[in-house]
Amino acid sequence: MNARFTRRRFLHGSAAVFGSGLLLPGGALSRAALASRKAGSASDEVLREFPYSAVTLTDGPLKQQYDQVHASFLALDNDRLLKVYRQRAGLPAPGRDMGGWYDADGFVPGHSLGQYISGLARIGASTGDPACQTKVRELVEGFRATLGPQNESIIRPQSNLWICYILDKHFAGLIDACTLAHVEEARELLPRVLDGSRSLMPVHGHDRIGKKNPPYDETYVMPENLFTAYELTGRSEFHELALDYMLDRDFFDPLARNENVLPGRHAYSHAIALSSAAKAYLVTGEKRYQSAIANGWTYLTTQQQFASGGWGPNEQFVEPHRGELYQSLTTTPDHFETPCGAYAASKLDRYLLRFTGNPLYGDHLERVLYNTVLGLKPPDSDGDYPYYSTYGPDAIKVWYPHKWPCCSGTLVQGVADYVLGIYFRSADGITVNLYVPSELRTELNGSMVKLTQSTGYPADETVSIRVQSITPEAWTLRLRIPAWLENPARIAVNGQLSEVAASPGNFAAIHRRWKSGDVIEARLPQPFHVEPIDDLHRDTVAVLRGPRVLVAINPPGDFEKNPIAMDRGFHPLAQRSDAWLRTERGQQIVFLPLHQVQNERYTTYFTRG
Numbered sequence: 001m002n003a004r005f006t007r008r009r010f011l012h013g014s015a016a017v018f019g020s021g022l023l024l025p026g027g028a029l030s031r032a033a034l035a036s037r038k039a040g041s042a043s044d045e046v047l048r049e050f051p052y053s054a055v056t057l058t059d060g061p062l063k064q065q066y067d068q069v070h071a072s073f074l075a076l077d078n079d080r081l082l083k084v085y086r087q088r089a090g091l092p093a094p095g096r097d098m099g100g101w102y103d104a105d106g107f108v109p110g111h112s113l114g115q116y117i118s119g120l121a122r123i124g125a126s127t128g129d130p131a132c133q134t135k136v137r138e139l140v141e142g143f144r145a146t147l148g149p150q151n152e153s154i155i156r157p158q159s160n161l162w163i164c165y166i167l168d169k170h171f172a173g174l175i176d177a178c179t180l181a182h183v184e185e186a187r188e189l190l191p192r193v194l195d196g197s198r199s200l201m202p203v204h205g206h207d208r209i210g211k212k213n214p215p216y217d218e219t220y221v222m223p224e225n226l227f228t229a230y231e232l233t234g235r236s237e238f239h240e241l242a243l244d245y246m247l248d249r250d251f252f253d254p255l256a257r258n259e260n261v262l263p264g265r266h267a268y269s270h271a272i273a274l275s276s277a278a279k280a281y282l283v284t285g286e287k288r289y290q291s292a293i294a295n296g297w298t299y300l301t302t303q304q305q306f307a308s309g310g311w312g313p314n315e316q317f318v319e320p321h322r323g324e325l326y327q328s329l330t331t332t333p334d335h336f337e338t339p340c341g342a343y344a345a346s347k348l349d350r351y352l353l354r355f356t357g358n359p360l361y362g363d364h365l366e367r368v369l370y371n372t373v374l375g376l377k378p379p380d381s382d383g384d385y386p387y388y389s390t391y392g393p394d395a396i397k398v399w400y401p402h403k404w405p406c407c408s409g410t411l412v413q414g415v416a417d418y419v420l421g422i423y424f425r426s427a428d429g430i431t432v433n434l435y436v437p438s439e440l441r442t443e444l445n446g447s448m449v450k451l452t453q454s455t456g457y458p459a460d461e462t463v464s465i466r467v468q469s470i471t472p473e474a475w476t477l478r479l480r481i482p483a484w485l486e487n488p489a490r491i492a493v494n495g496q497l498s499e500v501a502a503s504p505g506n507f508a509a510i511h512r513r514w515k516s517g518d519v520i521e522a523r524l525p526q527p528f529h530v531e532p533i534d535d536l537h538r539d540t541v542a543v544l545r546g547p548r549v550l551v552a553i554n555p556p557g558d559f560e561k562n563p564i565a566m567d568r569g570f571h572p573l574a575q576r577s578d579a580w581l582r583t584e585r586g587q588q589i590v591f592l593p594l595h596q597v598q599n600e601r602y603t604t605y606f607t608r609g
Helices: 007-014 031-039 061-074 078-089 113-127 130-144 160-179 185-200 222-233 236-244 248-256 267-284 287-303 324-331 338-356 359-371 406-421
Strands: 055-057 423-426 429-432 438-444 447-455 462-469 473-481 490-493 506-514 519-523 528-534 537-545 548-553 580-584 587-593
Touching: 055 061, 055 113, 055 406, 061 113, 061 130, 061 406, 078 113, 078 130, 113 130, 113 160, 113 406, 130 160, 130 185, 160 185, 160 222, 185 222, 185 236, 222 236, 222 267, 236 267, 248 267, 248 287, 267 287, 267 338, 287 338, 287 359, 324 528, 324 537, 338 359, 338 406, 359 406, 359 473, 359 548, 423 438, 429 438, 429 447, 462 473, 473 519, 490 506
Parallel strands: 429 473
Antiparallel strands: 055 438, 423 429, 438 447, 447 462, 462 519, 473 506, 490 519, 528 537, 537 548, 548 587, 580 587
16 A cells, blocks of 8 residues: 555545634634534535545646646746735835736736635645645735735725725635635734725625626625635624625526526626525525526526537627527627636536535536636736637637736636545545546545546546555445436446446446455446537537537638538547547548647537538
């Protein structure tokens, strides 16, 4: 057995499974945590997330992007990041200007510092990289030094319009700095920043219709972080503000009644707002919030969504049953606000998985990760970041024209969260939701357990999971069987074919007395299938193989308009792994998974023959 596989290592990874962010120094539960537990909301979770420290990526395309983001954000210069704050506080402000949105004269000065702190704290917790913890501490201390003597916040935009937009991100950074990077100073800064900003904050959140309809403020996901700040500090002001900023009357209550109020609204803002409803359900126990997010998810995925899992052309939810998704293919290149939207969608999927245990949400999480955020053009080292994904003909991946946009902050947070969606804790064992090369370290029934997942999925169709356990223990291992499978999956344990039910769209449950050396193998054949753009244009389709969208690389002009049988006729391309070739009217067209496209031009939708 690996010498690193020790009780101390396992306890470090599992101690926060049921209480991350709710422990005071010394391990005592906060008053807020006790109150929350008395409400019984925790018992309503069918599945529980493991903490960041319990899961490590070991290989594969998600880890490749994760490592790139890790290195990129770790390399950001602290003086540059803190410069706008120091300037406003009248302190020496060395370092080059950041440029773009971030500068003192930018669109939203200093807006994403909290997100960078948050993302680095999350990555550091998973990887154990001490450089992340050091950088988080230095940024928190540098930020604290810019607060005034009366605790007034210097997070002051040019007008009151964006105060909540900035504060929410800073609360997230301080929360994660405290709970994940062990920067205790961050806990005391939460009320200081709130107290210093109250005069600028609106009494209630103002809803946002469309992309540019002020006055409004970005209070949509703020309650999620306010509730968490309340749990962490015990300060009732956070709880009261969280309730004040819930969009109950105009958004959550209609959704809870199964009324579709998405069309016309700003897409990302209202999708991320659903995470606030999820947190409100956990804190208050009000079932209407669970109904709201489930109904919102259904409307989003059945009426608003491209095959990639993205939505919101021009950042706006469309009117269903009018063919507006189809029309957007030729009227705009701005089809999905990708890092922000993917962050909102993946958070929502994980909340619903936790509340229901339904693998449908795991399927969607997989689709979003592989076809949206994983396929982004990588940022450079000076603020050029991806923003929109384009699904129209002859598209190309580009950076946003302004440096340090909002998507720079959600990129690091979203990629850092990859580890949260792979494994979940159930009452009787462990659920494997994503097939990603990784390790899980936890404790079950008093015994330390390690799962090591090895796979080339989704390029390959096989998954292997090895169990290590200090002592043999009986528990249940569940494997998500994707709904896109055409037949039940084949699952073997220690080389023997299992008779466990493994039908598509379910979790296959294997209960046994697990011991070190046990190996589970699953085969998940990936069929080609097509998905229409919307209900009025069922012959305009995207091609998928398993969970991933395939796109045509450098296709000839108007190729997408010629009727072709898009769900057959694909042949592996020997010269390039995970690529496919088809011949149409004497022309050979190469198809790649959307996430593998780099600088090539590509087309996503085609006319079905």
